[in-house]
Amino acid sequence: xxxxxxxxxxxxxxxxxxxxxxxxxxxxxxxxxxxxxxxxxxxxxxxxxxxxxxxxxxxxxxxxxxxxxxxxxxxxxxxxxxxxxxxxxxxxxxxxxxxxxxxxxxxxxxxxxxxxxxxxxxxxxxxxxxxxxxxxxxxxxxxxxxxxxxxxxxxxxxxxxxxxxxxxxxxxxxxxxxxxxxxxxxxxxxxxxxxxxxxxxxxxxxxxxxxxxxxxxxxxxxxxxxxxxxxxxxxxxxxxxxxxxxxxxxxxxxxxxxxxxxxxxxxxxxxxxxxxxxxxxxxxxxxxxxxxxxxxxxxxxxxxxxxxxxxxxxxxxxxxxxxxxxxxxxxxxxxxxxxxxxxxxxxxxxxxxxxxxxxxxxxxxxxxxxxxxxxxxxxxxxxxxxxxxxxxxxxxxxxxxxxxxxxxxxxxxxxxxxxxxxxxxxxxxxxxxxxxxxxxxxx
Numbered sequence: 001x002x003x004x005x006x007x008x009x010x011x012x013x014x015x016x017x018x019x020x021x022x023x024x025x026x027x028x029x030x031x032x033x034x035x036x037x038x039x040x041x042x043x044x045x046x047x048x049x050x051x052x053x054x055x056x057x058x059x060x061x062x063x064x065x066x067x068x069x070x071x072x073x074x075x076x077x078x079x080x081x082x083x084x085x086x087x088x089x090x091x092x093x094x095x096x097x098x099x100x101x102x103x104x105x106x107x108x109x110x111x112x113x114x115x116x117x118x119x120x121x122x123x124x125x126x127x128x129x130x131x132x133x134x135x136x137x138x139x140x141x142x143x144x145x146x147x148x149x150x151x152x153x154x155x156x157x158x159x160x161x162x163x164x165x166x167x168x169x170x171x172x173x174x175x176x177x178x179x180x181x182x183x184x185x186x187x188x189x190x191x192x193x194x195x196x197x198x199x200x201x202x203x204x205x206x207x208x209x210x211x212x213x214x215x216x217x218x219x220x221x222x223x224x225x226x227x228x229x230x231x232x233x234x235x236x237x238x239x240x241x242x243x244x245x246x247x248x249x250x251x252x253x254x255x256x257x258x259x260x261x262x263x264x265x266x267x268x269x270x271x272x273x274x275x276x277x278x279x280x281x282x283x284x285x286x287x288x289x290x291x292x293x294x295x296x297x298x299x300x301x302x303x304x305x306x307x308x309x310x311x312x313x314x315x316x317x318x319x320x321x322x323x324x325x326x327x328x329x330x331x332x333x334x335x336x337x338x339x340x341x342x343x344x345x346x347x348x349x350x351x352x353x354x355x356x357x358x359x360x361x362x363x364x365x366x367x368x369x370x371x372x373x374x375x376x377x378x379x380x381x382x383x384x385x386x387x388x389x390x391x392x393x394x395x396x397x398x399x400x401x402x403x404x405x406x407x408x409x410x411x412x413x414x415x416x417x418x419x420x421x422x423x424x425x426x427x428x429x430x431x432x433x434x435x436x437x438x439x440x441x442x443x
Contacts, residue, residue: 029345033345038340038342038345039329039340039342041345042341042342042345043329043339043340043341044336044338044339044341047329047332047334047336047339050336050383050403051334051336051401051403052383052401053333053385053396053399054375055373055374055375055384055385056374056375056376057309057312057313057373057375057376058312058372058373058385059084059312059316059317059372059373060087060088060093061080061084061087061317061372062083062087062093062094062095063096063392063397063398064387064388064389064391064392064399065079065080065099065389066389066391066392067099067389067390068165068170068391069170069171069173070103070141070169070170070172071141071142071172072099072103072141072142072143072172072389073367073389074142074143074144074145074147074321075102075103075106075143075147075148075151076099076368076389077319077368077369077387077389078148078149078152078260078319078368079096079148079157080319080387080389081258081316081317081319081370081415082097082152082157082256082258082260083095083096083097084317085256085257085258086255086256088315089255089256089257090235090241090255091235091236091237091239092235092241093236095159095233096159096160097157097158097159097160098157098158098159098160098161098162098163099160099165099169100165100166100169100222101155101162101225101226102148102151102152103141103169103222104163104218104222104223105154105155105225106141106143106147106151106287107139107141107175107179107214107218108211108214108215108218109150109151109287109288109289110139110140110287110288111139111179111183111210111211112207112288112289113287113288113289114138114183114187115186115187115190115207115210115211116289117134117284118134118191119190121134122190122191122193122195123195126191129437129439130283130284130438133284133437133438134187134284134438135187138179138180139176139179139180139183140176141172141176143287144294144321144368145263145265145319145321145368145413145415146293146294147287147288147294148260149261149263150287150291150292151288152252152260153260153261154288155225155248155249156248156249156251156252156253157248157251157252157256158229158248159231159233159251162226162229163222163223163225166221166222166223168221168222169221169222175217175221178217179217182210182213182214182217186210190206190207226248227247228245228246228247228248229248230244230245230246231243231246231251241255263319263415263416263417263418264295264297264415264416264418264421265295265296265297265413265414265415266296266298266303266304266413266414266415266416267280267297267298267299267321268298268300268301268304268354268411268412268413269296269441270300270301270353270354270355271355271359273359274298275298276298276299276300277297277298277299277425277428278297278298278428278431278434279296279297279298279428279430279431279432279434280298280434280435280436281293281294281295281296281433281434281435281436282294282436282438282443283435283436283437283438285438295429295433296413296433296442297425297429299425301408304411304414305381305407307416307420307421308320308371308374308414309374309381310420311416311417311420312371312373312374314420316417317370317371317372317387318370318371318414318415319368319370319414319415320369320411320413321365321368321411321412321413322365322366322367322410322411322412323363323364323366323410323412324366324367324410325367326363326409326410327339327340327406327409327410328406330390330394331394332394332395333395333399333400333401334400334401335386335401335402335403335406335410336403336405336406337404337405337406337408337409337410338405354408354409358441358442359441361441363410363412363441364441365412365413365441365442365443369389369400370386370387370388371384371386371414372385372386372399373385381404381407382404383402383403384401384402384404384407385400385401385402386400386401386402387399387400388400412442413442
């Protein structure tokens with residue numbers, strides 16, 4: 001075992017100060033960075049030119065939505081793909097589906113899924129990593145493509161006016177805190193019931209009581225989800241899309257042609273621990289008992305790029321998972337590889353490849369957005385158009401521009417219609433997935 005013998009002492013600190021003072025420019029740079037911050041001091045001045053928001057392949061979309069202070073990007077992005085389908089077919093460009101409606105069901109379904117996972121792991125010690133993972137994050141407003149697809153298939157969709165946002169849905173911090181405490185306390189009780197040899201009937205009855213409490217919390221916070229509603233949407237041609245009474249599932253079936261089951265999630269995870277052309281799934285990553293399991297087919301980045309371009313050229317947007325926290329200027333709407341040149345400023349080398357970032361905790365799928373365009377030069381992309389869900393005050397009225405390096409470095413998965421995949425890729429996707437642990441970087 002290596003012993004901890006290296007400590008910071010006065011001699012080392014004296015060397016540090018002497019080395020720093022030998023270069024007079026260090027004092028100027030110190031003052032500059034302290035006043036404006038590291039990112040502002042190092043942002044590439046060519047970013048505005050490189051990220052010119054002009055694209056020769058675009059999907060016709062409307063105003064961006066705003067998830068505000070919530071983690072529902074995955075749901076906003078999924079509903080953005082549906083609303084684009086609706087807008088094209090029904091001639092309604094600026095139209096929004098209710099994210100709050102599906103958020104309600106999402107939190108209830110995730111709670112039930114959590115309880116079932118607690119029952120399955122009740123005999124494991126509390127320090128077991130899987131048990132610890134469940135209790136560390138029992139329920140949140142984050143999610144993946146298949147989570148959204150499961151909700152849409154089971155509950156349908158409604159226009160935004162039918163179940164608008166609330167103060168709580170716009171800012172989910174307090175709700176997350178309250179629900180988290182409820183679930184952890186209930187989880188402790190369920191573990192004890194299993195250890196005390198409670199019957200399945202008693203466990204099911206107690207879970208029903210727990211879910212009733214969570215249903216009430218959701219109603220107070222998000223409103224009552226409608227069983228049916230009056231449909232009245234003015235189209236851009238002056239007509240009105242109307243129905244006196246329609247259910248959310250009838251609305252989906254009657255007015256949308258996009259089938260979420262036609263889409264598959266493709267990832268690029270170039271780690272030595274993961275193989276290309278292999279399908280993966282995440283343990284405990286489900287959201288709904290009885291729902292489809294989230295699966296990812298791991299493919300080379302070049303193939304993800306080809307499929308993304310092909311789907312955009314068919315006038316269809318793309319849900320994609322990414323790490324928006326890296327190399328991005330939120331206000332300007334810039335997504336650019338190495339946009340911040342702090343390596344040059346500090347004289348360091350902080351560069352890691354994609355596999356290293358995933359393996360060692362630097363990389364994560366932190367956000368979901370929608371690809372709505374690409375600029376091609378001789379068939380090759382140099383920048384991409386991105387629809388975000390942070391409102392119109394960022395970027396170009398809410399739209400971001402991504403350069404090719406950012407796409408390669410920080411795009412982790414894209415959701416593509418099956419019709420664009422080869423027969424071999426479809427067969428690979430239908431393989432039995434390799435189950436990754438709940439703490440994997442793709443989770």
